[in-house]
Amino acid sequence: xxPMVKPALRRGWRDLDxxxxxxxxxxxxxxxxxxxxxxxxxxxxNGTRGMVLLRAEGRRMGLPDGRVDALVERLAGAGxxxxxxxxxxxxxxxxxxxxxxxxxxxxxxSLSLTTREPGxxxxxxxxxxxxxxxxxxxxRVGGVLASLLxxxxxxxxxxxxxxxxxxxxxxxxxxxxxxxxERRDQAACRAVRRAAPDRPPRRGTRPRPEAxxxxxxxxxxxxxxxxxxxxxxxxxxxxxxxxxxxHLYAGVAExxxxxxxxxxxxxxxxxxxxxxGRTDRDPxxxxxxxxxxxxxxxxxxxxxxxxxxxxxxxxAAHALAFLDGHRPxxxxxxxxxxxxxxxxxxxxxxxxxxxxxxxxxxxxEEAEGEHASETGGRHETMAGQRPSxxxxxxxxxxxxxxxxxxxx
Numbered sequence: 001x002x003p004m005v006k007p008a009l010r011r012g013w014r015d016l017d018x019x020x021x022x023x024x025x026x027x028x029x030x031x032x033x034x035x036x037x038x039x040x041x042x043x044x045x046n047g048t049r050g051m052v053l054l055r056a057e058g059r060r061m062g063l064p065d066g067r068v069d070a071l072v073e074r075l076a077g078a079g080x081x082x083x084x085x086x087x088x089x090x091x092x093x094x095x096x097x098x099x100x101x102x103x104x105x106x107x108x109x110s111l112s113l114t115t116r117e118p119g120x121x122x123x124x125x126x127x128x129x130x131x132x133x134x135x136x137x138x139x140r141v142g143g144v145l146a147s148l149l150x151x152x153x154x155x156x157x158x159x160x161x162x163x164x165x166x167x168x169x170x171x172x173x174x175x176x177x178x179x180x181x182e183r184r185d186q187a188a189c190r191a192v193r194r195a196a197p198d199r200p201p202r203r204g205t206r207p208r209p210e211a212x213x214x215x216x217x218x219x220x221x222x223x224x225x226x227x228x229x230x231x232x233x234x235x236x237x238x239x240x241x242x243x244x245x246x247h248l249y250a251g252v253a254e255x256x257x258x259x260x261x262x263x264x265x266x267x268x269x270x271x272x273x274x275x276x277g278r279t280d281r282d283p284x285x286x287x288x289x290x291x292x293x294x295x296x297x298x299x300x301x302x303x304x305x306x307x308x309x310x311x312x313x314x315x316a317a318h319a320l321a322f323l324d325g326h327r328p329x330x331x332x333x334x335x336x337x338x339x340x341x342x343x344x345x346x347x348x349x350x351x352x353x354x355x356x357x358x359x360x361x362x363x364x365e366e367a368e369g370e371h372a373s374e375t376g377g378r379h380e381t382m383a384g385q386r387p388s389x390x391x392x393x394x395x396x397x398x399x400x401x402x403x404x405x406x407x408x
Contacts, residue, residue, distance in 0.1 A: 001118065002084040003054065003072050004047030008109040009080065011042075021080050027113045029078050037063055038071060045075070047084025079116040086119020090126035100198035104153050111324065124324050129155040131217040131323055136160045138188035140303050141251050142222035143174025144312035145319075146188055147195035152320055157196075158216075159188035161224075168300050169224075171308065218319055219247040222312075226253040226301045227292045234272035234355075241265045241357050246322065248330065250315035252303045256338040257311035260330030261349040262318060266358040268332035269349035273359060276352040304339055311337075314344075332359075 005011075009022040009029075018032030019039070044057055051072070058068035075081040087094075094101055101108075104125060112121040133154050135146040138161035150157045161184040169184070170177050173195075179187035219240055223229055228236075229251030240247045240263075248262045249271070263270045269277075278285045314335065318328035329335070333346045351359025 001086065002047050002050050003045050003075070003118065004082045004084045005042060005045045005075065006080055006082050006109075006112045008112050022113075029080060031074075031078065031080070037061055038067070041068070041071065045072075045081070047082070076118055081118050082112055082121060083118035087121075087123035087126060088119075090129070091119070091122040094122065094126040094129070097198055103151075103197035107152055114324070114326070125153055128153040128320075128323060132156040132158070132215075133319065133323070134158045134160060134216045134219045135188075135222060136219065137222035137224055137251070138165075138175065138184040139169050139222070139224035140171040140174060140305065140308035141312050141315070142220075142224070143169065143188050143191060144171055144309055145220060145222055145250065145316050146192050147173050148312060148316040149319060150192040151195040151197065152316070153197060154320075154323065157192045159185055159192060161185050161188065168303075171305060173309070174312075215243065215245060217246075217323060219245055220250060220315065220319060221247060222250045222315070224251075224301070226251070226303075227289075229253040229258055230256075231275065231278075231289050231292070232271040233293075234270065234275060237263070237271055241270060248315060248319060248322075249334075250311055252308050252311055254302050255304065255307070256336055257307045258334055258336050259311055259315045259318060260334040260346075261332055262322065262328050262330040263357075264331060267362050269351045269359050270355065270357045272355035272357055273352040274334075274349050276354045277350065280352075307337070307339055307342075310342075 005021070009027065012020050012023075014020050014030060014032075017034050018030055019034055019042075020028060020030045022028035041058060041061060041063065044054060049057070051069075054072075055068050059065075072081065094104075108121055108125050111124055115121045115124065131154050133149055133156070135142050135149070135157065136159075138146070138159050142159065142161065146157050146159045163184055165175055165179045165182050165184050165187050167177075167180055169175050170180065175184075175187050175191060179190075221232065221236065223232075229249070230253035232249055237247055239245075242265075244265050246262070246264055248260065250259050252258070261269055261271075261274065275285075275289075318330045321328045329346065332350065333348050335344055335346050337344045351357070351362065353360045
């Protein structure tokens with residue numbers, strides 16, 4: 001191990017013996033009391049020395065025996081320490097790609113804020129290179145979203161869409177103006193390649209035609225049709241539900257941007273649950289949807305450029321949070337924002353009993369388990385559960401219940 005105080009956190013002294021790491025409350029940590037000798041030793045934790053050399057430096061500075069190990073353990077326990085040589089073989093391979101790593105250093109620094117174990121940040125960044133994500137839709141939202149994922153280090157970003165690029169599909173960071181008239185999927189794939197820091201790692205062998213498709217870690221549905229954004233058709237994601245593939249909806253409908261729901265099949269509400277819930281609240285909903293879908297399409301649908309870019313950015317952030325092992329706040333909810341106020345708010349999408357996805361049954365089982373725990377069965381009913389607010393798991397941990405495909 002080559003310990004390194006996370007450089008992403010700025011350091012400041014609250015008083016003579018209390019140091020604060022980080023400025024923003026979300027990740028700031030204070031540590032104290034710190035004597036003068038220990039304070040000077042902090043500067044040596046920069047990733048250039050292993051523990052043997054650090055212990056020798058500590059003795060030279062007059063630190064008592066065991067103080068160096070205790071300090072390193074304390075910093076690691078507080079989530080303030082990284083390992084300049086950690087992360088495993090995939091991380092070592094990424095370090096060897098200097099140009100690509102330089103492109104990704106801001107992302108690496110950000111990941112260090114959300115990981116606690118030394119070496120985890122670069123391990124997760126390296127793991128992105130082996131992931132496969134599909135984006136369905138190459139308009140103003142889908143094109144930018146796909147490029148963002150590729151630029152953040154996702155190894156394979158496949159974009160699917162039909163037709164040719166129109167002038168109103170062009171967006172900074174997405175499809176360029178020179179792509180007008182070309183096939184949308186091909187133009188989007190070129191944009192993805194331009195955004196990627198390097199080529200994804202080669203797969204060992206090309207799968208045989210009869211071999212099973214390993215599937216995608218995540219599918220993002222970003223349709224150009226505003227009706228499909230506002231009221232996504234459940235049949236569109238039927239194969240994703242049946243295969244257990246996580247998927248996320250994103251797009252712009254008139255002057256409203258939408259991110260979510262993020263669907264973990266069998267666990268969180270899906271497009272079918274959304275439709276059934278709306279029908280319960282408004283019996284005329286199916287009639288309206290039928291009219292919107294059958295109406296003559298307008299040539300150019302409203303899609304404010306800045307709104308589309310904001311939606312693409314938030315959707316990419318939620319996608320990366322999931323790919324890195326966390327549960328995004330769009331799981332079972334839709335985040336919406338409308339012009340001109342631009343205030344984001346979340347609308348829950350609970351599992352519906354009339355939907356065949358199984359999310360409602362999962363909620364019922366959890367409720368029954370919670371009830372059983374109150375009557376003396378707590379240990380039995382909670383043994384296989386995990387906190388509802390966190391999806392992050394250590395390697396080798398048991399996979400949580402549900403039918404969605406594992407993303408790593």
